[in-house]
Amino acid sequence: MKIRLENVSKEYNLGKTKVRALDNVNFQVDEQEFITIAGPSGSGKTTLLNVLGCLDTPSEGSVYFDDKKISDLSLAKKADLRNEKIGFIFQSFNLIPVLSVYENIELPTLIGHKKTKSKETRDWIMHLISAVGLENRVKHRPDELSGGQRQRVAIARALVNKPACILADEPTANLDSDTSFMILELLQQLNRDEKTSFVFCTHDVDIISQCSSVVRIKDGQIVSDPRTQQSNGQPSVKEGVIIADATV
Ligand SMILES: Nc1ncnc2c1ncn2[C@@H]1O[C@H](COP(=O)(O)OP(=O)(O)OP(=O)(O)O)[C@@H](O)[C@H]1O
Numbered sequence: 001m002k003i004r005l006e007n008v009s010k011e012y013n014l015g016k017t018k019v020r021a022l023d024n025v026n027f028q029v030d031e032q033e034f035i036t037i038a039g040p041s042g043s044g045k046t047t048l049l050n051v052l053g054c055l056d057t058p059s060e061g062s063v064y065f066d067d068k069k070i071s072d073l074s075l076a077k078k079a080d081l082r083n084e085k086i087g088f089i090f091q092s093f094n095l096i097p098v099l100s101v102y103e104n105i106e107l108p109t110l111i112g113h114k115k116t117k118s119k120e121t122r123d124w125i126m127h128l129i130s131a132v133g134l135e136n137r138v139k140h141r142p143d144e145l146s147g148g149q150r151q152r153v154a155i156a157r158a159l160v161n162k163p164a165c166i167l168a169d170e171p172t173a174n175l176d177s178d179t180s181f182m183i184l185e186l187l188q189q190l191n192r193d194e195k196t197s198f199v200f201c202t203h204d205v206d207i208i209s210q211c212s213s214v215v216r217i218k219d220g221q222i223v224s225d226p227r228t229q230q231s232n233g234q235p236s237v238k239e240g241v242i243i244a245d246a247t248v
Pocket residue numbers: 012013014019020021039040041042043044045046047048
């Protein structure tokens with residue numbers, strides 16, 4: 001699936017002033033992409049992820065999933081499509097406290113049109129649980145887990161519906177390097193085998209070094225996109241220099 005933003009701006013009201021978090025952004029995520037968005041704090045990275053995943057609505061411009069204009073759909077249709085096509089990994093894990101690890105991961109499979117409890121789904125959930133190294137925590141609740149373990153539940157939950165695109169805000173923050181490595185392998189495997197596309201906002205050099213492109217954003221504008229040679233007066237990002245660059 002392709003996600004495309006066309007002339008997208010997003011303004012927030014902050015008292016009497018307006019904050020322009022995104023300013024006339026044209027941006028595309030193609031099938032099977034593995035890219036990072038980098039930029040200083042407050043530059044609009046999270047807003048961009050939220051608009052790409054239809055968690056937030058642009059003030060101006062349009063969002064397309066393939067050639068379907070999402071901005072025209074009802075809230076319910078948008079939510080259905082989002083649940084089916086997009087996986088989110090948030091910095092805050094947003095787990096349901098009363099549900100077990102298994103149930104939290106299972107939840108997206110029970111929402112919308114799918115509502116499946118098949119053996120295949122159970123096997124896939126157990127595969128994900130072991131892929132994120134939580135086989136011995138299946139029945140635990142979030143408050144019985146460490147921060148890193150909660151992060152891993154959130155990652156497995158984002159992957160459970162095999163979404164076409166995963167939007168991940170610092171997915172490996174709070175994780176030790178062995179677990180980060182395991183999770184990066186899992187994400188790359190999905191990228192390779194399921195053609196899942198990934199858009200990261202991260203400072204993790206291991207993730208960045210595996211990305212095909214680093215897109216830079218500043219003051220709500222894309223200032224450099226190596227995929228389109230877009231560069232607003234700044235040198236375009238090249239492999240080898242991106243790691244230091246992306247940590248700004
Ligand atoms: N709900 C909101 N209400 C008002 N202003 C907001 C809101 N969300 C974001 N902003 C503002 O929009 C701008 C972009 O914020 P955003 O969170 O997208 O940046 P970011 O690049 O993700 O920052 P960080 O790296 O610090 O997380 C900032 O100036 C922020 O203060």
